[in-house]
Amino acid sequence: MLPFHHRDPGIVGLLTSDRLPPGRQIFYGMISDGMHTNPAALRIAHRAHPQGLVLVTDAIPALGLGNGRHTLGQQEVEVDGLTAYVAGTKTLSGSITPMDVCVRHFLQATGSQILDQQEVVDITNYK
Template sequence: MITHLFNAMAPLHHRNPGVFGTLGTPPSPSYPPSPLPLGALPTPAPSPTLTPRTFLDSTRSTPSLKQGDKRPFFGLIADNIHLHPTTIKIAYSTHPSGCILVTDAMHLVGLPDGVYSWSGDQIQKSGSRLTLAGTDKIAGSSITLIECVSNFLNWTGCTIPEALRCVTATPAAMLGMQGVKGSVEEGADADLVVLDVEEMQNGSGKREFKVDQVWKFGRKVWDKFD
């Protein structure tokens, strides 16, 4: 997997595509499947019946790379700080089945703006942007994953199921955990996030996801209405 595509690496050049060029590498018939052994996974305890109000089923079959496709999975930070929206769209269009959304979020997520100490440095938090205090050097992010998915949905023009695959089925495929994580199917772990999709209030016509509930192994662990 390519970690944080485009960040701290040589940019795309028309004669030397660099790391980004691996996303467009022609498939080879020598790509072997490499499932992760799952025997050590815990068996979930019996749980009450799941009856959420709204559930967006991202997929009932986990997408994976086609046999012979050696292109890597890759992580994108969809925060408009590490990457420009157009860069996100180009990368996803090149290799959609390998796209995994990540946050690069630090422990300052949810805290007020200000200056905080971390690992011997002073970090300035301004919205979702984190920089070394007194500089413009990026020091991470404080965006949430669901905000990244909302950004991705609006920037790429993909469908809701396609956006959700980038944080469910595709990461599971990268880990070799198809049928256990990241999908809604018989035998899979009931780790679920119940979402609403709302139109943003700024009149832009863009949509954003809102988390209503979180379920772990079929047990509700958080509800915004509780």
């Protein structure tokens, strides 16, 4: 995502725009795994346009495999906690944060209520 700029506000400008055509709703995804998105960015997005927020996880298939080396297709990864690296390096291969942890992190970062958050998560499955 490009940073906010006063001449080209990007997604921030879109989410706060009052010029959307009637009946149009904007949805946007946020990864709230504690690695990809700063808690302040989660708060800003949630406050700017909560009704369009869709929580997503960037989890790769190593989710649930536990610490150690694992082969995923042609790539060998090393799992350490909630992060997977290309084996033998510190190059991020992906997150292995499950959705329930993402939800808890989001709730903590935003001060949102459980009901509000459940609606956000359900939108992903419903739409």
